Amino acid sequence: MQKTTIRTIVIVGGGTAGWMCAAALCQHFSTPQFRAQPVQIRLIESSELGTVGVGESTIPSIRRFYARLGLTDPQVIAATKATCKLGIEFRNWRTVGSSFIHPFGLFGQQVQDVPFIHCYLKAQQLGDTTPLAAYSLGVNLAQQNKFCLPAPQPQSMLSIFDWALHFDASRFAVLMREYSEARGVERTDAMIDQVLTNANGIEALVLQSGEVVKGDFFVDCTGFKGMLIEEALQSGYENWSQWLFCDRAIAVQSEVSGAPVARTKATAHSAGWQWQIPLQHRHGNGYVYASACISDDEATATMLSHVSGQPLHNPRQFRFTPGRRKQAWVKNCVALGLASGFLEPLESTSIALIETSIDRLLQTFSTPAYDQTDIDRFNEVTKLEYERIRDFIILHYKANQRDDAPLWRQSRAMTLPPELADKMQAYQDHAEVPRLPWEIFGADSWLALYDGLGVKPGAFNARADSLPPQQLLAQLQQMRDYISRTVQAVPEHQEFLRRFCGYQSMPQAVAGASK
Known part of the structure; x- marks a missing residue:
């Protein structure tokens, strides 16, 4: 050719x-x-x-992108007034008042070659009520607003986490x-x-x-x-509007309010969800919503009522077709x-x-x-990559348990794309998370969503039944203790920024606030 x-x-x-x-x-x-x-x-x-x-708000791949250009994390953080990001906190998605974090990292470690999620589910069957989040270093660092660089050669799977930037x-x-x-x-x-x-x-x-x-x-x-x-x-x-009902967004920047947190916040409202992204010099805010469920004026008022800090300009509106x-x-x-x-x-x-x-x-x-072969390959991979991300986003809506507004009821009732339906079924049947080609998000990301939204598997790997119960529970306790000790030794997020990236608190910031 x-x-x-x-x-x-x-x-x-x-x-x-x-x-x-x-x-x-x-x-x-x-x-x-x-x-x-x-x-x-x-x-x-x-x-x-x-x-x-x-x-x-980014995912960890951004750091590898600019590293290939020869730029360092401190250089980019200083140039873009960035803060560190350990994951995303989802508020009100499962039910109003609920909260969970999707981290850039792993949950637990295997026990005698039995994958962690099956060990965790076996422990639940034995009466252990410890939340899945207790086994993630990334979640616990984010919850306590602490940050450090991951160990270059971690001695334990429990030490593995990644990070991105808000910039x-x-x-x-x-x-x-x-x-x-x-x-x-x-x-x-x-x-x-x-x-x-x-x-x-x-x-x-x-x-x-x-x-x-x-x-x-x-x-x-x-x-x-x-x-x-x-x-x-x-x-x-x-057009993917049959699965993703939100079609508009309103965005506004606001003054800094409190110390910068090491996570993005995504808060569900009745007709969509609101983001809050902390930068060193301001916050980014926005409301993504379904215009069929709320007027533009109502959406603007909802967003502004949940913005901390004075808006820096008039809100900007965007219309889009997913x-x-x-x-x-x-x-x-x-x-x-x-x-x-x-x-x-x-x-x-x-x-x-x-x-x-x-x-x-x-x-x-x-x-x-x-040549044309290159074009065809590029288009096929792009198609799959978009569809994989689409399905991951659809899961946030499909698995909600809210019954307070039409958007959430309609989302729960939707018919899923076949690949997502099969993937969810594999987890609900056997706690398996099959990895499809060109997926950006790995198994632990899906586990974070399943657990946070209350999707429960009906069974787990039979090999977990062979683990002695007391030994299993003891090893899970050791994992939690290790994470707790590690987090305790890590500095506050803003202290890390100050020490390594030249961060200076804005006059409006109040140390320890907004955690």
Whole structure:
């Protein structure tokens, strides 16, 4: 199959997606293997257009992304006014007043080759009422608002946890822009007047200045608009509103109130859910809701009534359709970020999907060329990745036990996608969590959701029955004691930030508040 050679790449749209892509591509094509076939990269964005810019909560893969660029955690934390994130606290999801944490880490460790979850379920059968959360170092650190770096070579499975960042997305985009421009990426501040197409895809862009910008390969980072992938190339869109009923969001930034917590908070309301993301210099807040269940004015009032700290601007509203482009890569154009699709930020996956798409591009461009096989593979993996995340988000709604509002009753009654139905059935029948290809979230993430939402298995692995009861209970107690001792020795989250990242408390902050 004939390969299409790339000599020029044009990225349309800046923001987080555009500049992350520019940074990764310019580093990739600057390695010695490409010196004989240099690739020029140009990014076109308009300072007249704003970006959505609310994706402030991440998952641990972001740290590996910028580490490959040669940036360190302290550098990024300082540049983006970031705080550390050990997981997400879900309030009011199971029932009003309930709370649980989905951590970046493991639950317990196996006993005599019996997986932990089956040991835990056997102990419950024996009358042990200890919550699953007691066996997670990540959960306990988050609950007590403590933070330390994971041990580079943990001596115990109980010591394994990971972490991510809450950061100012616009500052991170600036950091990526500075990195890119220092390595030769050309930036053009301009509006695009026309997109010219031909049989091969995008032929050129006509700027309002009259300049015609040609390229071999185009990256669409124009957000929901999808200027290239949809308006020009008509990729088509797969709508997932039959499972995800929320279709609007309102966002506002607010003054700091209290010491920064090491977790994102996602609080369910009657018509959706509200996020709270602590940064060093402000908080990010937003309400994702179903417009069929609440008016925009009511949603705004609900959100503002649950914001701690003075709002810094008028709330901004976004409308969206949950789903994805039918093809993320069409001819000579690939879509990243919101141009590729949208899933509500319940599990902080928006930036992660940018990262994984960029990774696939880098793997494709082992030489500066591609063919239809590369396009088909990229589209298939993107499809599966979006669907796996979609199903994980659907689980939050499907397994709720609330009966106080139509959204939650409707969510509980929905018919599930087949893969999710099969996955839930495997857990309910035998406490098994099968791992599907291209899943971002591992078994322990699913366990956190199942347990937090009250999904109970009917049976566990028979090998757990062979464990002597007193020995099993003693070993579980040792696990809890180990976690308790470890947490006790860890500094407060804000102390870690102060010691290693130059953090200084804002005047409004009150030490120890907001835990």
